[in-house]
Amino acid sequence: MSCSSEYVPQLRALGYRMTPQRMAILHVLRHEGTHLSPAEVYKKALLELPGLTEPTVYRTLEFLADLGLARPAYATNGRLTYEIAGNDHHHLVCKHCGDEIEVEHTLLESLYRLLETTSGYRSIGSHVTFFGICPKCQKN
Amino acid sequence: MSCSSEYVPQLRALGYRMTPQRMAILHVLRHEGTHLSPAEVYKKALLELPGLTEPTVYRTLEFLADLGLARPAYATNGRLTYEIAGNDHHHLVCKHCGDEIEVEHTLLESLYRLLETTSGYRSIGSHVTFFGICPKCQKN
DNA sequence: GTAGTTATTGTAAAAACTTGCAATAAGGAA
DNA sequence: TTCCTTATTGCAAGTTTTTACAATAACTAC
Structure with a gap:
């Protein structure tokens, strides 16, 4: 659960806050590695954090992408997917x-x-x- | 109205058909020049062809893109837009x-x-x- | 610890986009 | 022209994504 707390300082420094929702979503992205659709992220993160909602997933993924912690990519069907930012x-x-x-x-x-x-x-x-x-x- | 009929042979050769809907949408793309969202295409093409529906616009834009007649591009907000294919x-x-x-x-x-x-x-x-x-x- | 500030979330509803299927009409053949 | 085939459309309903706003809770300062 705390395996994504390494991101906390980075968020704090920019005035943002770490939340269970962001933890769960970061955890899913890191654990899966490959491209994930918002729906897939939601489904997997929901298991770690019951009560999580879809709008939060969409907002968080966009948030993480803005910060450079997640990388957005368009799939063949034109839909947006995300993966954890790692090697460029x-x-x-x-x-x-x-x-x-x-x-x-x-x-x-x-x-x-x-x-x-x-x-x-x-x-x-x-x-x-x-x-x-x-x-x-x-x-x- | 017939200003987009130059595309007819290209469609025919591939087994596709030219329809008033495709005419109207091609006309809008050619007339506007810049990137257009599906909603914008729909609004403008509807003026030329009352009765046109949104699903047809989405399908036609994707169809034209597959044929290389329209070029898809992602806007800053992540949404898909189209423009007529011209200079590469x-x-x-x-x-x-x-x-x-x-x-x-x-x-x-x-x-x-x-x-x-x-x-x-x-x-x-x-x-x-x-x-x-x-x-x-x-x-x- | 407690209180205050405000970033973040959930809710509910809207907007954007997609899909299945029956009806239509474009183009080829007679 | 008229008939036939089937690509294409409209309809209706579904899924996906976004938005507004009030409630919540993360962090700061005391």
């Missing part, structure tokens, strides 16, 4: 079968630099999902 | 004020090549939205 990577999803692989962030870094210098924008770097056809589907 | 470009959206600029596709091409060779995936290239902080917001 992106995704490449197969348009046919939905299989996905991770894309190292370093591959994108020079592109971001280029965009920054040509556009004047700063802090470019949010999570990006690419779509393509995976090797398996290329044979079918 | 991407978007860079300011996380603060929502302002956006276009990013030439050519900037991404070498990245796509790299992804293809390292991942084995093919046909990488769907539309990507980047987020950053625009020059104006950097001063505030």
Whole structure:
């Protein structure tokens, strides 16, 4: 239960509070690792914290994403999913079968630099999902 | 009204049909140019074609996107929007004020090549939205 | 500890989006 | 033209996501 308390100082420093709801949701994200839909997070977190509601899950996931603790990503069906922020990577999803692989962030870094210098924008770097056809589907 | 009939052959060739609904929606997309939410498309297309329904708008937008005639893009609020497919470009959206600029596709091409060779995936290239902080917001 | 401030939650309802299925109508063939 | 096939639509209901606001509880200061 207290395994996510390491986030407390980070929240406090920004004027936010740690709550059982945030603990439970962070715990689910950390435990699962992969992309989770809000509904999946809700279902799993509800087991740890009966009484938790869906609006709280949606708000908390967005909150965690704003803080950079969770990373949002769009699934093949266009729906938003989340995963715990860890090693910085992106995704490449197969348009046919939905299989996905991770894309190292370093591959994108020079592109971001280029965009920054040509556009004047700063802090470019949010999570990006690419779509393509995976090797398996290329044979079918 | 017939200004979108140029799409007819392309639909036919794939076994699809041109309908007044698709005409109206294509017309709205072409006339507006910028990103439109499904609700906005519905409101505008309804004026051209009374009786049009929302499910049809959602289905048609997805259909046009699948065919490459419309390009989906995620707005700052995470909601899906569409624009008519024309010159191939991407978007860079300011996380603060929502302002956006276009990013030439050519900037991404070498990245796509790299992804293809390292991942084995093919046909990488769907539309990507980047987020950053625009020059104006950097001063505030 | 107790009290005060206010971030956060739950509730209830609305808005946005999706789905199944029967009815319609687009396009091909006679 | 008329008939036939089936892609596409509208309807109705469902699911997902968001919002407003009053109640709660996390943290601070005393």
